[in-house]
Amino acid sequence: MFSLINKTLVITGGGSGIGQAISLLFAKQGAEVNILELNQAAAESTVNQIIAEGGKAKAFACNVADQQSVKEVFAQFSKVDILINNAGIAHVGNLENTTEADIDRIYNVNIKGTYNCLYAVTPIMKAAKGGVVLNMASIAATVGISDRFAYSMSKGAVLSMTLSYAKDYLKENIRCNCISPARVHTPFVDGFLAKNYPNNIEEMFAKLSASQPIGRMAKPEEIASLALYLCSDEAGFVTGCDYPIDGGFIRLNN
Structure with missing residues (x-):
């Protein structure tokens, strides 16, 4: 089960944390892993680990906030079976101590970065008559969390984009879901x-x-395991869903 042999993965922010755990697991399951990272050294480190373990992987320096940069990278792929929009940044603060620059920075990476990769991958997946997209949202998209004004805004947008994209590309056989981790x-x-x-x-x-x-x-590997299921053929009936993986945070914090 959950084989990714002959599948091509593109993941943003795969150089550390959750993205690294996903990259390593997907490679073990047979996927060819392509990591888009602002920190190319971190991406190369993950790639080297995958190759040392017998997998296939490449690293690409890319600022997901820059659409031209994203387009240039995606132009190098003959196919993309799976896209995981994992790259993201955080911000701590309420409305009053969130500056315009803070909002712009969060928007450009978390929202525009996700949009840019969706925009670049869609023609590739349409030509292949199918594909899988997984976006990284957060519990902050659906519950109020103190001092996370800008971050919550961005993750709410990721959740909304997930639903809209899943609906629009049903007939193209493109599935799209998101994961909402707690800490x-x-x-x-x-x-x-x-x-x-x-x-x-x-x-x-x-x-x-x-x-x-x-x-x-949570452990990054636990998030990766859920990602593997959602991107596998076994989840072929799953689209337009948000999956909290939160240790009970949303439903049991009472």
Whole structure:
């Protein structure tokens, strides 16, 4: 089950965290992995690990916020069976301490970046008479979270784009879903704690972990496993859905 042999994956932000976990797992399942990254060194590191384990992978330097850059990369692919829009950035702040520059930065990566990749991949998938798209949303798309004004805005847009795109391309045999994680223990979390809470990292880590009713953060590999299912042929009847993977955060935090 869940074989990706002869499948071509394009994933954005595959150099670390969730994107890296997805890249490694999909390669193990037989996919040819193409990583689009602003941080090419991180992408190359993931690619080298995949190749060392006998898989196929390539890295491409790409700023997903730049449509021309995205188009140039996608022009190099003869086919794309799976697109995963994983690249994203965060911002901490409510309305009053979110600047115009903050909004623009979040919009350009999280929203426009997703749009740019959808725009580039659609003709390729239409020509192939099918494909799978998976977008990375967040629990912040559907529940109110303190001090995440800009980030929540962007992930709400990702969820809405997922539904709209899934509806529009049903007849083209293109499936589109999104995943909404709660907190995931990635290098981003460690960096966030080191920057904002240098004197009580362990206490804040425990607090963030406890905000999920299950009592811990997710592992990137757990997100990757859900991604694998949704992008596999076994999920052929699944489209236009948002999948929370949240340790009970949405339904059990009462």
